[in-house]
Amino acid sequence: MTLKTELDQARNNIKTDSYPISIRELVLLYKDGELDIHPEFQRFLRWTIKQKTNFIESILLGIPIPSIFVFQRDDGVLDVVDGLQRISTILQFMGELKDEEEKLMPPLTLEAAQYLPSLKDKVWDLENPNTVGPEIQKFFRQEKIDIKFLLRDSDSQAKYELFQRVNTGGTPLSDQEVRNCILIMINSEAFREFEELSKNEDFQTACPIPEKALMERYDLEIVLRFLILRSIPIDDVKEIGDLGQFLTTQMRLEFAREEFSLEKDRDLFNRTFCILREAADDSSLRRYDPNKKRFVGPFLISAFEMVALGVAYNIDLVEEYGAEWLREKICGAWSDERTQGIYGQGVSTARRLPKTLEFGRNFFSEA
Structure with a gap:
C-alpha cells in the first residue's frame, strides 16, 4: 500500500468542520445540555488559580487561544475532547460550572495578572463589590473561540485517539490521567469499577505509592496493569514495544465491549492483595535483602510484575499453601538466580516485562 493510499483512507475516517463561536453561545450550549464537558474530568484538571487567571486575562486581552476540539455524538450533543480546562475555567469564572451531582461549583476569584494586576480578587457576580x-x-461574552468539530460519521475510535494526541494545554495530564478521561468517555461504569479497586485497603497497603504519583493516579495505572497483564500470553508480551501505548490500546478494546464485566477480575484482585498483605503487609512488593534479612527500599514495579502478577496467576495454589509459605517464597524470589539482571536501573520495560512475568508465574507455581 502506498503512502497516498494510506493517507486517503485515514483522512476518510476523520471528518471535521471548524468555525468560531462566542463565549455567550458556548455557555448556552453547556446550560442547555448540548455541550458535555464530562464533570467527572474535574478531578483530573489541575490548573492553579494563577493559570486560570492568566487564561481569563488572555481572553480579555484578545490574545488568540488554542482551538477547542469537540466530537459530535449521534444524539447531537458535542463531547469535549480537548479544551476541558479552558472551558471549565470560563464556566467557573462565570459561575456556571457544575460538578458530577449537577450542583454549581464555587465561582472563581481571580488573582493579579501580569498585564491586568487589577484582576486581583475580581469575580463575575455583579452584586459583589x-x-x-x-x-x-x-x-x-462576545469574545470568540475557534471550535473544531470531529463529525459523527468519523471513525468510532477517532475521538479517543484525538484526545490522546491533543492533550497538551495547561498543566499536562499524566499518561494515566489521559487514560482515565478516555475510559470515562468509553465506559464510565468501568472507570467507577477501577476507582473502587484502587480503594481496596489491601491493595493500598501492598502498593505504597508516593503522594505525587497518587495525584497523577498511578494507582489506577497499577490496577490497569493488573487487569491487562494478569493472564496475557508471554509471547504477546514479547511483542510489546511501548507499554504505555499498549495499555491504552488494550483498555480501549477491552472496556468498550457491551458484555464488559469486572466481576471475576474483582474477585481475583481482592484475593491477590488480601494474601499479599497477610504474607508481608506493606513489604510484599519491595525488594528483600537476604544479607540484611529484611525488606528494603520503596515499592517496585518489577516486584509487582514478579510477585503480584505471579501470585494472581497461581492464586488457588498460593491460597492453599497460605500466607507464611508465600512470605518465604517472596523472600526467596530475590535471591533466585533467574531474577538476576531482569530488574533495576538500566533495564527497559520492554526487556524486563516478559522475564518478570514469566518468572513470577513459574516461581509461585513451585511448591
Whole structure:
C-alpha cells in the first residue's frame, strides 16, 4: 500500500468542520445540555488559580487561544475532547460550572495578572463589590473561540485517539490521567469499577505509592496493569514495544465491549492483595535483602510484575499453601538466580516485562 493510499483512507475516517463561536453561545450550549464537558474530568484538571487567571486575562486581552476540539455524538450533543480546562475555567469564572451531582461549583476569584494586576480578587457576580462589572462582562461574552468539530460519521475510535494526541494545554495530564478521561468517555461504569479497586485497603497497603504519583493516579495505572497483564500470553508480551501505548490500546478494546464485566477480575484482585498483605503487609512488593534479612527500599514495579502478577496467576495454589509459605517464597524470589539482571536501573520495560512475568508465574507455581 502506498503512502497516498494510506493517507486517503485515514483522512476518510476523520471528518471535521471548524468555525468560531462566542463565549455567550458556548455557555448556552453547556446550560442547555448540548455541550458535555464530562464533570467527572474535574478531578483530573489541575490548573492553579494563577493559570486560570492568566487564561481569563488572555481572553480579555484578545490574545488568540488554542482551538477547542469537540466530537459530535449521534444524539447531537458535542463531547469535549480537548479544551476541558479552558472551558471549565470560563464556566467557573462565570459561575456556571457544575460538578458530577449537577450542583454549581464555587465561582472563581481571580488573582493579579501580569498585564491586568487589577484582576486581583475580581469575580463575575455583579452584586459583589469586587465584580468585574457589566461592561467587561459584555465584552467577555462576545469574545470568540475557534471550535473544531470531529463529525459523527468519523471513525468510532477517532475521538479517543484525538484526545490522546491533543492533550497538551495547561498543566499536562499524566499518561494515566489521559487514560482515565478516555475510559470515562468509553465506559464510565468501568472507570467507577477501577476507582473502587484502587480503594481496596489491601491493595493500598501492598502498593505504597508516593503522594505525587497518587495525584497523577498511578494507582489506577497499577490496577490497569493488573487487569491487562494478569493472564496475557508471554509471547504477546514479547511483542510489546511501548507499554504505555499498549495499555491504552488494550483498555480501549477491552472496556468498550457491551458484555464488559469486572466481576471475576474483582474477585481475583481482592484475593491477590488480601494474601499479599497477610504474607508481608506493606513489604510484599519491595525488594528483600537476604544479607540484611529484611525488606528494603520503596515499592517496585518489577516486584509487582514478579510477585503480584505471579501470585494472581497461581492464586488457588498460593491460597492453599497460605500466607507464611508465600512470605518465604517472596523472600526467596530475590535471591533466585533467574531474577538476576531482569530488574533495576538500566533495564527497559520492554526487556524486563516478559522475564518478570514469566518468572513470577513459574516461581509461585513451585511448591
